[in-house]
Amino acid sequence: MEEYYLVCEDSLEGIFTGIYDAYLKKISHGQIHICVGEEENYRLFAVYETCVPDEKKTASVAKTIIREFGMETYLSVCRALASGEADKGEAVYKTVVTGFSMKNKKELMGNLSNPFVHRVFELARFTANEAHYHVEFLRFKELESGILYAEIGPKNNVLTFIVPHFADRLPLENFVIYDEKRDIYAVHPSKMDWYLVVGDEKRNQQERIFSQGEKKYSELFSCFFHTIAIKERASYGRQRNMLPLRYRQYMTEFQENKGSYGS
């Protein structure tokens, strides 16, 4: 019995292509595995194949998932694939396989006693939660040019999940959200659609100069943040539960006022 490992690119396209290729093999799904990116420990007696992302195959898999399992499953799969965990490809692949063996295919995500479905559920929940945290805790700073600029450093690739929220909320603003970990910018010009830009070194090294208004309002908000807490109820444990420390480095109210401001 030969085991096949399909090595896919770490993206939605990559893994969907992998799933397509796995079905092309027409052998038992127990013998095929999908791994993401470079494999660190190669196994003996296993065949490794690299999948090249393919637009047509991706579209075909996406369409099949939506048609057979419904939108709920598709969204969960998309969220799971935005995760930073290595086993996401395998989990999604085996979830699809599980789905085809079920009587009521639309109920796939409810089948939590299946370990693969549960894993997809877990990964999707993590991404969704982190995306929601960013909707809550992301902070814009106004640059001297009037553009709003925010930095984030998420564990999962949540950028594309949060930008639509801000695009709907601030349609008239020019804003940029920068994911430091993945070096991607989301750019939203006033009254237009938003798009992604991959960063380059030159742009990253430029020092950002903030506006005078930025100084004023960040100080006002820090003041508000401190006075609104009730001394008699102080509970730093609860604060830490609700607002994990890793988000605070990006948040205005937890920063000393550093950075340079224009005149």
Next chain:
Amino acid sequence: MESGLTVRKREDKSVMEKLRILSDAAKYDVSCSSSGVGRRGDGTGIGNTLAAGICHSFGADGRCISLLKILFTNECIYDCKYCINRKSNDVPRASFTPDEICELTIQFYRRNYIEGLFLSSGILHSPTYTMELIYEAVYKLRTFYRFQGYIHVKAIPGADPGLVERMGLLADRMSVNLELPTAEGLKQLAPNKHRKSILWPMRQIQQGITQSKNEIMVYKHAPSFVPAGQSTQMIVGATRESDYQIMMVAENLYQKFDLKRVYYSAFISVNEDKDLPALPEGPPLLREHRLYQADWLLRFYGFEAKELLSEKKPNFNVLLDPKADWALGHLEQFPVEINKADYRSILRVPGIGVKSAQRIVRARRNGNLGFDDLKKIGVALKRALYFITCNGKMMYPTKLEENYIARNLIDGKEKLPFDRDGMTYRQLSLFDDVRAAGWKQMNA
């Protein structure tokens, strides 16, 4: 002459000072939620709302910061004994202008600091005059600044009903504070406020909401009136009401006034007054916590107040949460078979919440569930295991006996502020079972 002088003084204050004074004065209001209405932006202004609400930060007290919570002014003609802004207190006073409020809201909002505005106020001159000031600010924010985010305003008891109605068309949520659970309490501590004048705008808002919902059913674009519903708040521990009385009031408000939320606020002693209790142990936070737990049971778990408490047992158990406490009193209804029981019975098991119960009902369609599956689903087995069976078997052989389960449920890890409730640490002796002793004490 004298009034002229105070006006000049007020103008001297910077926005920073005003914000410090007026947010400090507003912080005792509990409500902060930005939930209840989902509305997309229309592309011509700024803002949208999310039905689930968004918290933007958490203060040092662990409370969420969602709205810019400020008073319009902290000058007040009333003299409510529990309130920091009462007439007889000598505190720095300040007032915003409508423009300052709009500017702050918009600038905070576009930086994603806040989800909207929470505007309350002390009573300046008269309720109607105050309400007009608030209306002016909110009107400007909605029309001139085209702000489409969340706005929560206080309806001030005694203000002109016409004004309340116009206000409701601009605000997402309105609230009237009940302040104290009973009319006697109110009479004692808030001599200028009357139960009737508080309930009257509450009723008006309720009728407005119902009417607007009916209109929207017919005309899709009819203006919506207070779309996120109304809420209220009660102070707990300033007067002698029992938990039972408070829960009955809350239940009535939910059923008869269609309230979205009732908030409970542990009394914080900010003024010294002979009519107020001295609370050397700090505010009754544990009691407030139990009330909120019970409030959830009323709203999401299908419980009624009289199931949880009664005249004979008027207060919640300090050591156990209300659901576990109820389950221990109704052991005849347990254990519940996870693979067969209906949703409502599963929901009543301690350790199973709404989400877990929904997931269980869904997941068991694809085959029998075992304890491992329940753990994955998110059930707190530590508490649930005494009350459930999977395929006819309990997780461990356990006795279905009140004292035994209670001893095991009382959780050392749940950080109960014991010292705050008068129970202090004491020397352990060899034959003392502290957990059991505490439980017996509660039952006695």
